[in-house]
Amino acid sequence: MAHRIKVWVDQTKCIGSALCVDTAPDVFALDESGRACVVDPEGDSEATIWEAAEGCPVSAIIIEDIETLEQLYP
Numbered sequence: 001m002a003h004r005i006k007v008w009v010d011q012t013k014c015i016g017s018a019l020c021v022d023t024a025p026d027v028f029a030l031d032e033s034g035r036a037c038v039v040d041p042e043g044d045s046e047a048t049i050w051e052a053a054e055g056c057p058v059s060a061i062i063i064e065d066i067e068t069l070e071q072l073y074p
């Protein structure tokens with residue numbers, strides 16, 4: 001089933017801790033700037049993406065409703 005959430009990283013906040021990459025390695029990766037980006041928004045389950053977002057120390061992972069684009073987190 002397709003995800004009901006849109007996920008992206010606010011790179012102005014990301015400090016490159018890579019915690020999200022550890023939690024959801026098929027969704028997040030560090031890019032050449034050393035900050036996280038989304039490589040596959042459907043690479044892990046929604047629950048795992050939520051876990052990664054909630055584990056980000058600077059709340060740089062943004063989750064939105066995929067239809068309304070209402071921000072759900074943080």
Ligand code: SF4
Nearest residue numbers: 014015017018020056
């Ligand atoms: S957990 Fe947050 S700060 Fe760390 S790399 Fe991921 S988005 Fe960046």
